[in-house]
Amino acid sequence: MAYHGSQPSALSTPTSPERNSRGGGLGSYGGYAGIVAPSSGHSPFARPEQFDRPYVTSPEQRSRTQTLEEMYSAPENYLEIEVRDPRTHETGRKMYTDYEVTCRTNIPAFSLKYSTVRRRYSDFEAFRDILERESTRVNIPPLPGKVFTNRFTEEVIETRREGLERFLQIVAGHPLLQTGSRVLGAFLQDPSWTP
DSSP states (O other): OOOSSSSOOTTOOOSSOOBOTTSOSBTTTTTOTTOOOTTTSSOTTSOOHHHHSOSOOSHHHHHOOOOHHHHHSOOSSOEEEEEEEEEEEEETTEEEEEEEEEEEEOOTTSSOSEEEEEEEHHHHHHHHHHHHHHOTTSOOOOOOOOOOSSTTSHHHHHHHHHHHHHHHHHHHTOHHHHHHOSSHHHHHHOTTOOO
């Protein structure tokens, strides 16, 4: 970093500002990197030297392999959402398809570590509407579109199943929804949930 004059002053700034790696501000900390503390000659806001080095520094750490316990132990936090086993039902003249929603997790926001419920597309629509109303700070992803013709063919059902699974994985994986939504856990884990 180049400074004006021979000695850095108490509030020296760099002669050529540069963008930080996150794309905003000047220097490495949004414009504060050029401020120099009078006693040390270093910026009081600069990162400590240890952050400038790679995470793994010693040769032992670089060459160390994981133990079997580390490789096969459960991750600290996990959340697995699966939508599977579509079943088409016929009630009188009407037909609908429901899907099995399986949730495996150890995240404290969820009351059960393992759960399986069945949901139909209209349940997903109601769930999404509730999420949009209760969480204004989160953009809720869209559901797969409605199908009006040939909606009970295997191809259409499989495409919808994949879209519903993707929707739930995004929604359930969002930290603000995990902690702030009153409906998320119930939709994923309560078999008697109704909108």
